[in-house]
Amino acid sequence: MDTAERLIESTQQLLWERGYVGTSPKAIQRLAGAGQGSMYHHFAGKPDLALQAIRRSAEQLCAQAEERFSEPGSAYERIAAYMLREREVLRGCRVGSLAHDPEVVASPALREPLSETFAYLRRRIEELLREGLDRGEFVEGMAPAGVAAALVAVVQGAYVLARSAGSAEEFERAVRGGLDLLSAYTARPAAPAEPRQQEEKT
Amino acid sequence: MDTAERLIESTQQLLWERGYVGTSPKAIQRLAGAGQGSMYHHFAGKPDLALQAIRRSAEQLCAQAEERFSEPGSAYERIAAYMLREREVLRGCRVGSLAHDPEVVASPALREPLSETFAYLRRRIEELLREGLDRGEFVEGMAPAGVAAALVAVVQGAYVLARSAGSAEEFERAVRGGLDLLSAYTARPAAPAEPRQQEEKT
DNA sequence: GTCTATATCTAGATAGAC
DNA sequence: GTCTATCTAGATATAGAC
Numbered sequence: 001m002d003t004a005e006r007l008i009e010s011t012q013q014l015l016w017e018r019g020y021v022g023t024s025p026k027a028i029q030r031l032a033g034a035g036q037g038s039m040y041h042h043f044a045g046k047p048d049l050a051l052q053a054i055r056r057s058a059e060q061l062c063a064q065a066e067e068r069f070s071e072p073g074s075a076y077e078r079i080a081a082y083m084l085r086e087r088e089v090l091r092g093c094r095v096g097s098l099a100h101d102p103e104v105v106a107s108p109a110l111r112e113p114l115s116e117t118f119a120y121l122r123r124r125i126e127e128l129l130r131e132g133l134d135r136g137e138f139v140e141g142m143a144p145a146g147v148a149a150a151l152v153a154v155v156q157g158a159y160v161l162a163r164s165a166g167s168a169e170e171f172e173r174a175v176r177g178g179l180d181l182l183s184a185y186t187a188r189p190a191a192p193a194e195p196r197q198q199e200e201k202t
Numbered sequence: 203m204d205t206a207e208r209l210i211e212s213t214q215q216l217l218w219e220r221g222y223v224g225t226s227p228k229a230i231q232r233l234a235g236a237g238q239g240s241m242y243h244h245f246a247g248k249p250d251l252a253l254q255a256i257r258r259s260a261e262q263l264c265a266q267a268e269e270r271f272s273e274p275g276s277a278y279e280r281i282a283a284y285m286l287r288e289r290e291v292l293r294g295c296r297v298g299s300l301a302h303d304p305e306v307v308a309s310p311a312l313r314e315p316l317s318e319t320f321a322y323l324r325r326r327i328e329e330l331l332r333e334g335l336d337r338g339e340f341v342e343g344m345a346p347a348g349v350a351a352a353l354v355a356v357v358q359g360a361y362v363l364a365r366s367a368g369s370a371e372e373f374e375r376a377v378r379g380g381l382d383l384l385s386a387y388t389a390r391p392a393a394p395a396e397p398r399q400q401e402e403k404t
Numbered sequence: 405g406t407c408t409a410t411a412t413c414t415a416g417a418t419a420g421a422c
Numbered sequence: 423g424t425c426t427a428t429c430t431a432g433a434t435a436t437a438g439a440c
Contacts, residue, residue: 003423018304022223024415036417037424046416092302099365100294100302102220114366122363143382149372150379153359160358161324161351163301164316170351177352180345184386205405226433238435239406248434407440414433422425 004042006032011053016094019101020050020110051109057094058113062120069124075132076179076186079125083155083175089168096156122148138185147182154178206244208234213255218296221303222252222312253311259296260315264322271326277334278381278388281327285357285377291370298358324350340387349384356380 010031014023025046029039043049068082095117104110126148132138158174212233216225227248231241245251270284297319306312327350334340360376 019221019223019302021221022304025417026414035425037426040417041423096359096362096366097302099362100221100299102224105365105368108368111366111368115368118363118366118372139386142386143379146375146379146382148379149360149363149376150356150383153357153363153376153380154352154355155359156362157298157355157357157359158351160298160301160362161320161355163307164298164313164320166307166310166313166317170320173348174351174355177345177348177350178355178383180348181352181380181383181386184341184344184383227435228432237407239408242435243405405440407438409437409439411436412434415431416429417431418429419427420425421427422423 003032003034003038007034007039007042007049008052008056011049012057012094015050015053015098016057016091020098020104021101023050025049047107047110054095054098054104054110054113058117061093061095061117065121065124069128075128075135075137076182078128079151079182080179082125083151083179087171089159089162089171090166092159092163093156096159118152121152125151136187139187142185147185151178151182205234205236205240209236209241209244209251210254210258213251214259214296217252217255217259217300218293222300222306223303225252227251249309249312256297256300256306256312256315260319263295263297263319267323267326271330277330277337277339278384281330281353281384282381284327285353285381289373291361291364291373292368294361294365295358298361320354323354327353338389341389344387349387353380353384 007028010028011023014027014031018027023046025036025039028049029036032039039049043052064085065082068085069078071078071081073081095114098104098110099114104114122145126144129138129142129144129148133140133142133144154174154177158171158178161174162168162171164170209230212230213225216229216233220229225248227238227241230251231238234241241251245254266287267284270287271280273280273283275283297316300306300312301316306316324347328346331340331344331346331350335342335344335346356376356379360373360380363376364370364373366372
């Protein structure tokens, strides 16, 4: 693997762990095993390198999500597969966590991949919901665009709850709660993709 | 207002805007109009000062939320009042945004107020949901603890979507989507606290 | 309680040799 | 393409005078 590539991957990792503000060129170089001169030869500086890294992470995230969206199964099942997929919860979302970084948000260029990612996720879930409505999988009365946004938000918010509590179980609880809400719109009890949470339903 | 107080409030503001990693003692002193010696006289250092500031923000947030939870009205209406309350959306959540800061999450002391805040919000919403179930406001089949966690997560995630897009409308859309989902569990169409979103319901 | 001086380390880069 | 040297600024304090 060449140096530029190692620098990008190291930056991806550090942005995930420490955010943009918390990531220094020196730390990137150390992790990539590259010198100062090497980094400034391949990239114009920290913002340039960060942009490449953020774009890469955004693409990878969308690709991972698309794998779940395009599985066989009902709309509910495919949405559940996305929301419940294996995650390193306590590390946070590689893309979403950057939305709290002041310098990322202040830079239209750095912010754009975030914006694209969430627009993509929302749009794909909206499509699945409309498909489900057409097939009679959901009862009428649901506004697909809003519900899709809410489901994406549940996942991002679930990371916040889990990291605040220092426990991945909080993620699980919030996401299953979101699916519980979605199931209230299913025309007949949806067969959940995973066994239900323990909490008894009143 | 005395110096210690001004230092705490300045720290609250900077933590909100820039996070813990992005906030320097010097910036705090500048904003508070206090000198180095003054800050280190009143506080042991940055972590100590930050702890006081985070606790303060957490208390204020819970108090603000409690105002909405204890309004008159149905459970749905009080939850909606909390979720739709006036917010400076693009600034993010003063408490939730700290959940993305690596040094806050790594410190049990700094993390505790976050954990407490979200536990409180979730518990209060769960109580409202149970109350609503007892009164027949919601149909059976809802798991209140999970749904409460999901609703808290929707709000936190909505901040992420809005800041990523650079637009407060994304917040609005996600939160209304969350309420749309909750309304699917209402025994009869809930009277929304605010006019419905424009999107036509299919 | 507050101030100024000082100290050490890192951030984020530029310059020029190899 | 990579390395080392150098630079200015800021982070995060401690020391001691006033």
